[in-house]
Amino acid sequence: MKYHIKTFGCQMNVCDSDWLAQALYIRGWEPAAEEEADAILVNTCSVREKPEQKVYSQLGRLKRSNPGAVVGVGGCVAQQVGERFWERFPHVRLVFGPDAVPSVPESLERLAADPGLRISLLDFCGSYPERERVWSLTQQPAQRFVTIMQGCDNFCAYCIVPFTRGRQRSRDSSEVLRECQELVGSGVREITLLGQNVNSYGRDRGEEEIGFADLLERVCSIPGLMRVRFTTSHPKDLDGEVIDAFARLEALCPALHLPLQAGSDRILQRMGRKYTRQGYFRLVEELRAARPDIVLSTDLMVGFPSETEEDFQQTLDAMQRSGFDSSFSFKYSDRPGTRAANMPDKVGEAVKADRLERLQALQEELTARSLGSLQGETVTVLVEGADSRNNGSPASWRGREPGGRVVNFSGTDNRDLTGSLVPVRVREVKKHSVYGEVVNEPW
Numbered sequence: 153m154k155y156h157i158k159t160f161g162c163q164m165n166v167c168d169s170d171w172l173a174q175a176l177y178i179r180g181w182e183p184a185a186e187e188e189a190d191a192i193l194v195n196t197c198s199v200r201e202k203p204e205q206k207v208y209s210q211l212g213r214l215k216r217s218n219p220g221a222v223v224g225v226g227g228c229v230a231q232q233v234g235e236r237f238w239e240r241f242p243h244v245r246l247v248f249g250p251d252a253v254p255s256v257p258e259s260l261e262r263l264a265a266d267p268g269l270r271i272s273l274l275d276f277c278g279s280y281p282e283r284e285r286v287w288s289l290t291q292q293p294a295q296r297f298v299t300i301m302q303g304c305d306n307f308c309a310y311c312i313v314p315f316t317r318g319r320q321r322s323r324d325s326s327e328v329l330r331e332c333q334e335l336v337g338s339g340v341r342e343i344t345l346l347g348q349n350v351n352s353y354g355r356d357r358g359e360e361e362i363g364f365a366d367l368l369e370r371v372c373s374i375p376g377l378m379r380v381r382f383t384t385s386h387p388k389d390l391d392g393e394v395i396d397a398f399a400r401l402e403a404l405c406p407a408l409h410l411p412l413q414a415g416s417d418r419i420l421q422r423m424g425r426k427y428t429r430q431g432y433f434r435l436v437e438e439l440r441a442a443r444p445d446i447v448l449s450t451d452l453m454v455g456f457p458s459e460t461e462e463d464f465q466q467t468l469d470a471m472q473r474s475g476f477d478s479s480f481s482f483k484y485s486d487r488p489g490t491r492a493a494n495m496p497d498k499v500g501e502a503v504k505a506d507r508l509e510r511l512q513a514l515q516e517e518l519t520a521r522s523l524g525s526l527q528g529e530t531v532t533v534l535v536e537g538a539d540s541r542n543n544g545s546p547a548s549w550r551g552r553e554p555g556g557r558v559v560n561f562s563g564t565d566n567r568d569l570t571g572s573l574v575p576v577r578v579r580e581v582k583k584h585s586v587y588g589e590v591v592n593e594p595w
């Protein structure tokens with residue numbers, strides 16, 4: 153049997169799709185192009201209006217490109233829309249929420265055996281939905297994501313995640329460590345720990361589970377694991393122990409994604425973010441004191457209901473003061489069931505587009521400054537793969553330096569450098585990456 157997986161949205165969805173691909177592969181399924189697959193899974197994102205609309209156009213197109221395939225819809229739009237998918241898309245025969253990922257391989261086999269069957273898996277689990285162990289059976293790439301929790305309890309006013317991924321459930325730390333060790337044993341050199349709000353890891357389990365700083369310490373001490381990253385953090389839960397970990401733990405990369413969302417206290421309060429701009433600046437100061445080379449990225453939203461030009465100016469000011477190396481920025485859009493969807497004083501599309509443009513222009517300046525600081529420096533790159541092969545001459549390679557910034561460089565011979573740590577002197581700064589050359593061997 154052949155499968156094809158389409159993934160939209162966040163790294164949690166990527167991690168779910170990676171597991172599904174591996175679980176199907178070890179059951180004898182083969183990866184295939186969309187047109188040739190017996191089963192197609194669409195792993196969806198509902199964080200904004202646009203990604204949700206994308207799902208519907210995809211499903212319409214799949215009906216034409218491969219009418220015979222078993223089509224399954226997973227992820228946040230599946231949880232949000234549920235069995236209503238069947239009314240609009242009768243060719244969809246499987247609807248599964250994020251908690252049901254472990255049951256998908258077996259469900260696909262049942263659907264393949266019984267053409268009349270339709271399955272919906274939309275219940276939330278009371279605890280973290282653990283999955284079959286699948287990684288040690290094949291060689292793994294240099295980087296992998298490891299989920300440490302599911303769901304979120306924060307209910308930020310604009311966010312649909314607590315409704316589509318459920319309440320926070322932390323995974324057993326013993327399971328997290330076992331999966332990390334298994335991945336390192338299968339060739340992984342860098343692990344990114346994933347959760348909606350990793351800093352509150354374990355808090356839903358009281359005394360029976362360790363906290364995030366302890367988990368980080370244990371993961372970073374796994375022999376053979378060269379680099380550890382984590383995302384996503386919440387400023388209200390980022391504590392001194394985790395900040396201190398950046399100064400102490402060698403394997404912990406100097407990179408942190410810390411969503412600010414907005415720079416105005418009035419808007420932060422309406423969003424229900426539970427921190428202030430001054431509180432956020434203090435965290436940035438403490439992080440830079442603990443790890444001066446730390447690379448900071450963030451999420452920023454424009455056009456939250458009632459946002460004024462003055463509020464927006466405070467977002468631009470906060471970006472300058474925090475010196476973000478990069479950011480993901482979005483226009484606010486109503487999400488079903490959220491508090492903000494019912495708030496008055498919605499900001500017009502044209503104003504949102506103008507503010508997003510100005511914000512992204514400022515971010516380009518900040519990113520150029522961040523990448524420019526690497527000019528002439530020698531950085532250690534964990535090679536993710538070949539950028540392009542030049543017909544027998546040494547390939548050019550792509551990877552990331554410890555801060556997470558993308559580095560491209562030319563190899564000196566035809567060795568496969570994937571998964572290696574290579575010292576590269578930066579020669580050229582580009583818009584979103586830098587280019588360099590390998591520093592003389594041995595390394």
Ligand code: SF4
Pocket residue numbers: 304305306307308311312313314348349386
């Ligand atoms: S912390 Fe807020 S924005 Fe992030 S997933 Fe939870 S509710 Fe959504």
